[in-house]
Every structure is written in structure tokens, then in C-alpha cells.
Amino acid sequence: MWTQLKQQFWQGRAVALTTFSIAGFVLALRWAGGLQFLELTALDRFFRWRLPEAVESRVVIVAIEEADIQAQGKWPIPDRAIAQLLDKIKSKNPSAIGLDLIRDLPVEPGNEELNEVFASTPNLFGIEKVIGGAYGATIAPPPQLAEQNRVGAIDLLLDRDGKVRRGLLAITLEDGQTKESLAARLALKYLEDRGIEQEVVDGDAGEVKLGKALFTPLNANDGGYVRIDPRGYQLLLNFRRRSCTQEPCSRFPTVSMSEVLEDRLPPDFLAETGGTGFEGRIVLIGSTAPSLQDRFFTVYENPLAGVEIHGELTDLILSAALDGRPLMQMWSEPLEVLWIVVWSGVGAISIWVLRRMRWKLVGFVALGGGLALGSFGAFQAGWWLPVVPALMGFMGSGIAIAGYQLYLEQKERQTMMNLLGQQVSPKIAQQVWRDREQLLKEGQILGQKMVVTVLFSDLKGFTTITENIDPETLMFWLNDYMKAMSQIVLDCDGIIDKFIGDAIMAVFGVPIPRTTEEEIAQDAQNAVCCAMKMAEKLKQLNQEWYEKGFPTTAMRIGIATGVVVAGSLGSQQRLNYTIVGDSANVAARLESFDKSLDGGICRILISEQTHDYLHAQFPSQLIGLAQLKGRKQPMNVYQVPIK
Incomplete structure (x- = not known):
């Protein structure tokens, strides 16, 4: 009995030592940023694998395409054409209009006409770019809209691999001034018309209740991120997967500038918007022409136009506040550490307990697959779990224990051969x-x-x-x-x-x-x-x-x-x-x-x-x-x- 207890003690010690050693190595590698690229890549893959979702047509896009630029004969589009476009859209009674076009300077002809439209459209919001440095130069807003405080920031955050996965709801400048993003301005205007206003729940933590959703800003080490710049009010974008029958696959009901100006809205656009076109919706106007290079890589295979990304963030706010659609959430760091240690232990124990190689392989694949599927299921529910570090801990511990068992088997075989020889x-x-x-x-x-x-x-x-x-x-x-x-x-x-x-x-x-x-x-x-x-x-x-x-x-x-x-x-x-x-x-x-x-x-x-x-x-x-x-x-x- 004492011999068995002693053997079990040493076996348990080997499993425990392996578990904590491998988990410690994975955690150290993660803390150093060595796993961030893999974790973000896994997140992208989950977005692409997720089940298709129908997009509520609260947000529609008026796209300025290559054909529209050629029809106008110049770029930037003259102010008169923009004024005519805004008049057409305004006449359809939209809830809010976001003009994702730079208008810090006049683009004649038609500047006076455009200013008149700016003054007479209280639900119209222009843009500015407030973050400079590595993200490019700052851009001033249209003066007329700035005077009326109807401007939103269009700054986008790029991860180290050049992809947009985070969205800004607000930006705090060095002088303490806070600038709301274009998406936030449009979404808050839409919700305000429906009697929904934001309520601060915890000012220190940045928790804000808006309708059915509780918004919490992204921190420096949330999810797979390691020491990112958390300034501003950042959210992890919860991209939908749309089921498209043709390419390009529009994220939202989309119509071209020329089609609006010529009063020929396509039947499929009207079908997507219930036949009402722009009425009661948020209308985002922006360029999708490839020649303007206003495109960004995201979790999807093909890059999105900037106006589409602003639409994604606007839709994220609205669907969370009105429909209760989950926002992407992450565990606290202690829970993530425990998760990684537990899976490291599962890998070590499973290999130790399953003696036959066939069952080791079957069990290892089944448990590893269960971890991946479980993490994907949690992702479907809005949780970003550290699947890559957990898999590394699981596989690393399993391989280490398998190697240790092989060493023990060789030692036992040598002992047996020494005893029995030939x-x-x-x-x-x-x-x-x-x-x-x-x-x-x-x-x-x-x-x-x-x-x-x-x-x-x-x-x-x-x-x-x-x-x-x-x-x-x-x-x-x-x-x-x-x-x-x-x-x-x-x-x-x-x-x-x-x-x-x-x-x-x-x-x-x-x-x-x-x-x-x-x-x-x-x-x-x-x-x-x-x-x-x-x-x-x-x-x-x-x-x-x-x-x-x-x-x-x-x-x-x-x-x-x-x-x-x-x-x-x-x-x-x-x-x-x-x-x-x-x-x-x-x-x-x-x-x-x-x-x-x-x-x-x-x-x-x-x-x-x-x-x-x-x-x-x-x-x-x-x-x-x-x-x-x-x-x-x-x-x-x-x-x-x-x-």
C-alpha cells in the first residue's frame, strides 16, 4: 500500500509540475505579446465561421462609386452635387445623416448652397479627424457644422497587423476635451428620437447603460490584446457575417449617389428597406470607390470602405441598445489565467490517465476539439475566450507528459530487459x-x-x-x-x-x-x-x-x-x-x-x-x-x- 501511495504521489507530482510549468511558459509568452497575432488570427477565423445574421436595415449607405466620380467629372465632388444629394435624402425623412466626406474647405461650385443645406438640416452630422501622428494628419470639420456641434470623429484604430478590429465611441484629447465618433453621434440621435438616453452606471469603470446594453470600454490587456493603447472609449467590433449571393457583398442596404440624384432607387434596395428607402433610418454617405483608397482590412477576407466600418460601429450600438445583441466581452485576467492553467492540467491528466496510444490520440483530439468548439460556442454568445493559449497549454502539457511517459517506458523496458535479457x-x-x-x-x-x-x-x-x-x-x-x-x-x-x-x-x-x-x-x-x-x-x-x-x-x-x-x-x-x-x-x-x-x-x-x-x-x-x-x-x- 505504501508503495502504491508513493508511486501515486510521484505521478501526481509529475502531472502538477508539468501543468504549472507549461502554463507558466504560455502565460509568460502571452504576457510578452508573443501570442497576440495568433489570438487575433483565431478571432478573425471565428468571425468568418460564425452563423450568418440578418442585418436590421436601420443603417443604409449612399455610396460614391467610380461611376459617380466619372459622372461628376472631378474629385472631390463639387459642393453643389453634395447639396443636391443631401436635399434628396432629407426629403425622405431619415432619422440622421452622416456625411463621411471631407468638407473643411469649399469645393466650388455650390458652396453657398451646401452651407444652406447644412444650416437647414438639424439631423446632419459632418466629420473631423482628431488623432494625428501615426494615424495621419488631423482634419478639421466643416465650419458650419462645427459651430452647431454636429460633427463626429472618423478616426479608426489599426492593430499591429494593419486590421481594424476596434471602434472608437469617444476620444479624449490632451486638453481634456471629449470628441464623440460619427457612429456614436448618429446612433445617439437615432435612439434619442425613440426616447432612449445613455445612463452612467460606473464612471470610474466607464460603464454606460444604453437601452438594453451595458457598454464597458476595452482595457489594455483585454482578450488577446497585450498592452494596447486604451485611450478613448474603445469597443471590440462585433462584426456580423452576412449571407450574400453575389459579390461585392454589401454590409448594409446600399445605393449609389447617381441613383439617388436620378430618383431611381433599385428594387433590391427598396426591398431591403421595406419599400421606404431612407425614412426613419440612419443614412451614411461616403466613398466606396477603390481609386480613393479609403479601404481598410478587417476580420473579413476583403477590405471594407471606411463608411462601411462606421456603419458597422453604428449598427453595433443600435443592435445592442434596441435588440440586446451581445457586445463582445472578455474575462478578467485572473479568470483567463485560471482557464489556461486548467486546460494545461487537462492535457497532462488526459495523457497520463489514458494508457494506450490509440486512446491517447482519440482523447487528445476529442478534448482539443471540444476546447475549440466550446470556445467558438462562447464566441457565438459574445465571449472572446483565450482559445490559443489554452490550446497551447493543453497540447504542450500533453506532449510533455507523453514524452515523460516515453522516458519512463524506456526506463521500465530497460529494467525488464536487464532482468530477463534473452x-x-x-x-x-x-x-x-x-x-x-x-x-x-x-x-x-x-x-x-x-x-x-x-x-x-x-x-x-x-x-x-x-x-x-x-x-x-x-x-x-x-x-x-x-x-x-x-x-x-x-x-x-x-x-x-x-x-x-x-x-x-x-x-x-x-x-x-x-x-x-x-x-x-x-x-x-x-x-x-x-x-x-x-x-x-x-x-x-x-x-x-x-x-x-x-x-x-x-x-x-x-x-x-x-x-x-x-x-x-x-x-x-x-x-x-x-x-x-x-x-x-x-x-x-x-x-x-x-x-x-x-x-x-x-x-x-x-x-x-x-x-x-x-x-x-x-x-x-x-x-x-x-x-x-x-x-x-x-x-x-x-x-x-x-x-
């Missing part, structure tokens, strides 16, 4: 290796009581042979004999216990204990069969030796069946697998019993118990009741004749 056949070696956990304890094969059959063989007249042959020839001759006889023992599922000069001691029924009478009988029959094959082999060897001028010989074999204790004997420096018990002595005494009793080339004597297990499978004859040397009680001795 004593067993491949068949028995496979059985021993299969049951090694029951056999090996602390580097030794523990002694087990079992019923075995022992075979003891010796050559007749060996002493005389050694006197008449030189040592070198004797060694060659004896090795020739030993190799042949050893192979026969192995072929008959026995093991070589030891060589004693010219004598061979073999055992049948070890090291796996026999549990049935049929198995014990089979061992006895294998031993007798082995003896008869040894006799046949000796005939063949004698013929070969005679032709080479070597001496010929005969042999005696004793076989006994009974209870012994089998196990490793010796010290750590020198261990041997052997048996201890009366049956070994009986077999040796039978071999040396009454040497005048002839048996031809091989005399085979067996004990009464061995004879009973033969079940008449081999011919035998009773020699009689004999008093074997060293034994008090006489026993019946049988001979198996050799033809």
Missing part, C-alpha cells in the same frame, strides 16, 4: 510488457507465488569430453549446443532461468502467473514437448559434430511441476529473474536420478504432478516409487520414451 521469447516479452505495471515495482519484479513446470537438462559424460578437447574447441562446441537448445526453449514458450556449465534450467509458466488448470497443464505439456524437441535437435547436432570430428553426446532431462516463488533476486547492481521452490530441486534431482537408467540419446524423467497434467498427450511409463536425493518422502517417477 531469457524469454518475443511472445512472452510482449505479454510481460503489457502487464508491466503489475510486475514491475521500484525497478524489480516482485516475487509471486505461482505454479510452474521446471525443466533441468544436463549432458552425459561432459567431464570426460572436457578432458579430451582443447578449451577453444570446447567453447565453440558448447555454444553450438546451448544456442540450439535455448532457441527450442523459447519456441516452446519457456524462459531460460540459468546456464550452469553444460546444464540448462528452463521454466514454463512465468513471469505471468497462470490462473487456470488448463494453463498450468499447457505449461507442463510445453515442457515435455520442449524436451522431445531437444532430443531431436541433439540427434541432428551429433550428426554435424561427427562429420566435423567433434565429440558426440547424449543428455538427461528432469521435469517437475509445482509451486514456486518467481521474481528478481539480487541487488540493484546485479539482479536476476529466477524461481525459488521445491519444484526446481525436484527437476534437478530427476535429471541426476539413477544415471544407469538408460533413455537413449535423451532420457526424460518427469514428476507425478507433471504426468497428471499431460492428460495422455505423450507416451509415458512408470519407473516406480523413488527416493530422490534430499527429499524425505518418496515420489512416483515417470519416463517419457524417445523413439
Whole structure:
């Protein structure tokens, strides 16, 4: 019991050490930013895999396409054309209009007309760019709209790989002034018309309630991000996946500038907006022409125009506030650390517990797939979990434990081979290796009581042979004999216990204990069969030796069946697998019993118990009741004749 407890303690220690070591490495790598690219790539993949969602047509886009620029004959589009476009849209009673076009300076002709439209359209919002430096130069808003505080910022945040995944609701400047984004201005105007206003829940944490949604700003280390600049009120964009039948796939109901000016709204646009066109909706006007290079990479394969990204952020606010659509949420850092440690432990434990390689692979794939699918399911519900670090911890711990187990197996195999060497056949070696956990304890094969059959063989007249042959020839001759006889023992599922000069001691029924009478009988029959094959082999060897001028010989074999204790004997420096018990002595005494009793080339004597297990499978004859040397009680001795 103490041995088992000790073994379990060391096994548990190995699993725990592996779990925390791998988890610590993954967490350190993550903290250093080494996993941010992989985590963001996994996030992109989840966005592309998510189920398609229908987009509420609260936001529509009036796109300025290449054909519109060519129709106007110049870029920027003249103010008069923009004024006409705004008049057309305003007449359809939209909830709000976002003009995503730079108008810090007049673009004649028509500037006065445009200013009149600006003044007469209270739900119209222009744009400005307030963040400079790495994000480009700042751009002033249209003066007329700035005076009326109807301007929104269009600044976009780029991750290190150049993709837009975050959106800004508000920007705080160095002078403490706060600028709301265009998307925020448009969404708040839309919600205000419906009696929904923002409510500050926790000013320190930046929590704001808006309709059905609770908005919380993104922090520097949220999700897979590592030490990003968290200034401003940032949100992780929750891009929808739309099911499109044609390309390009518009994120929102879209119509071109020319189609609006010419009063020819397409049927599919009207169908998407319920036949009302712009009424009661947010209208975003902006360029989608590739030549203007106002496109940005996002989680999707194809880049989006800037106006589409502003539409995404506007839709995110509206769908969260009105429909309760989940905002992307992340766990706190302690929970993420626990998640990674737990999956590191799952990887280590699963590989340790599942012993067979087939089940290791099946379990490893199933658990890893479950982690990925579970993380994707959580993503569908609006949670960004650290799937990449968890998978790395899971796989790293599993591989480390598998490597450790391989090391232990090699060590155990070496121990087993050191104990058994070339004593067993491949068949028995496979059985021993299969049951090694029951056999090996602390580097030794523990002694087990079992019923075995022992075979003891010796050559007749060996002493005389050694006197008449030189040592070198004797060694060659004896090795020739030993190799042949050893192979026969192995072929008959026995093991070589030891060589004693010219004598061979073999055992049948070890090291796996026999549990049935049929198995014990089979061992006895294998031993007798082995003896008869040894006799046949000796005939063949004698013929070969005679032709080479070597001496010929005969042999005696004793076989006994009974209870012994089998196990490793010796010290750590020198261990041997052997048996201890009366049956070994009986077999040796039978071999040396009454040497005048002839048996031809091989005399085979067996004990009464061995004879009973033969079940008449081999011919035998009773020699009689004999008093074997060293034994008090006489026993019946049988001979198996050799033809």
C-alpha cells in the first residue's frame, strides 16, 4: 500500500509540475505579446465561421462609386452635387445623416448652397479627424457644422497587423476635451428620437447603460490584446457575417449617389428597406470607390470602405441598445489565467490517465476539439475566450507528459530487459510488457507465488569430453549446443532461468502467473514437448559434430511441476529473474536420478504432478516409487520414451 501511495504521489507530482510549468511558459509568452497575432488570427477565423445574421436595415449607405466620380467629372465632388444629394435624402425623412466626406474647405461650385443645406438640416452630422501622428494628419470639420456641434470623429484604430478590429465611441484629447465618433453621434440621435438616453452606471469603470446594453470600454490587456493603447472609449467590433449571393457583398442596404440624384432607387434596395428607402433610418454617405483608397482590412477576407466600418460601429450600438445583441466581452485576467492553467492540467491528466496510444490520440483530439468548439460556442454568445493559449497549454502539457511517459517506458523496458535479457521469447516479452505495471515495482519484479513446470537438462559424460578437447574447441562446441537448445526453449514458450556449465534450467509458466488448470497443464505439456524437441535437435547436432570430428553426446532431462516463488533476486547492481521452490530441486534431482537408467540419446524423467497434467498427450511409463536425493518422502517417477 505504501508503495502504491508513493508511486501515486510521484505521478501526481509529475502531472502538477508539468501543468504549472507549461502554463507558466504560455502565460509568460502571452504576457510578452508573443501570442497576440495568433489570438487575433483565431478571432478573425471565428468571425468568418460564425452563423450568418440578418442585418436590421436601420443603417443604409449612399455610396460614391467610380461611376459617380466619372459622372461628376472631378474629385472631390463639387459642393453643389453634395447639396443636391443631401436635399434628396432629407426629403425622405431619415432619422440622421452622416456625411463621411471631407468638407473643411469649399469645393466650388455650390458652396453657398451646401452651407444652406447644412444650416437647414438639424439631423446632419459632418466629420473631423482628431488623432494625428501615426494615424495621419488631423482634419478639421466643416465650419458650419462645427459651430452647431454636429460633427463626429472618423478616426479608426489599426492593430499591429494593419486590421481594424476596434471602434472608437469617444476620444479624449490632451486638453481634456471629449470628441464623440460619427457612429456614436448618429446612433445617439437615432435612439434619442425613440426616447432612449445613455445612463452612467460606473464612471470610474466607464460603464454606460444604453437601452438594453451595458457598454464597458476595452482595457489594455483585454482578450488577446497585450498592452494596447486604451485611450478613448474603445469597443471590440462585433462584426456580423452576412449571407450574400453575389459579390461585392454589401454590409448594409446600399445605393449609389447617381441613383439617388436620378430618383431611381433599385428594387433590391427598396426591398431591403421595406419599400421606404431612407425614412426613419440612419443614412451614411461616403466613398466606396477603390481609386480613393479609403479601404481598410478587417476580420473579413476583403477590405471594407471606411463608411462601411462606421456603419458597422453604428449598427453595433443600435443592435445592442434596441435588440440586446451581445457586445463582445472578455474575462478578467485572473479568470483567463485560471482557464489556461486548467486546460494545461487537462492535457497532462488526459495523457497520463489514458494508457494506450490509440486512446491517447482519440482523447487528445476529442478534448482539443471540444476546447475549440466550446470556445467558438462562447464566441457565438459574445465571449472572446483565450482559445490559443489554452490550446497551447493543453497540447504542450500533453506532449510533455507523453514524452515523460516515453522516458519512463524506456526506463521500465530497460529494467525488464536487464532482468530477463534473452531469457524469454518475443511472445512472452510482449505479454510481460503489457502487464508491466503489475510486475514491475521500484525497478524489480516482485516475487509471486505461482505454479510452474521446471525443466533441468544436463549432458552425459561432459567431464570426460572436457578432458579430451582443447578449451577453444570446447567453447565453440558448447555454444553450438546451448544456442540450439535455448532457441527450442523459447519456441516452446519457456524462459531460460540459468546456464550452469553444460546444464540448462528452463521454466514454463512465468513471469505471468497462470490462473487456470488448463494453463498450468499447457505449461507442463510445453515442457515435455520442449524436451522431445531437444532430443531431436541433439540427434541432428551429433550428426554435424561427427562429420566435423567433434565429440558426440547424449543428455538427461528432469521435469517437475509445482509451486514456486518467481521474481528478481539480487541487488540493484546485479539482479536476476529466477524461481525459488521445491519444484526446481525436484527437476534437478530427476535429471541426476539413477544415471544407469538408460533413455537413449535423451532420457526424460518427469514428476507425478507433471504426468497428471499431460492428460495422455505423450507416451509415458512408470519407473516406480523413488527416493530422490534430499527429499524425505518418496515420489512416483515417470519416463517419457524417445523413439
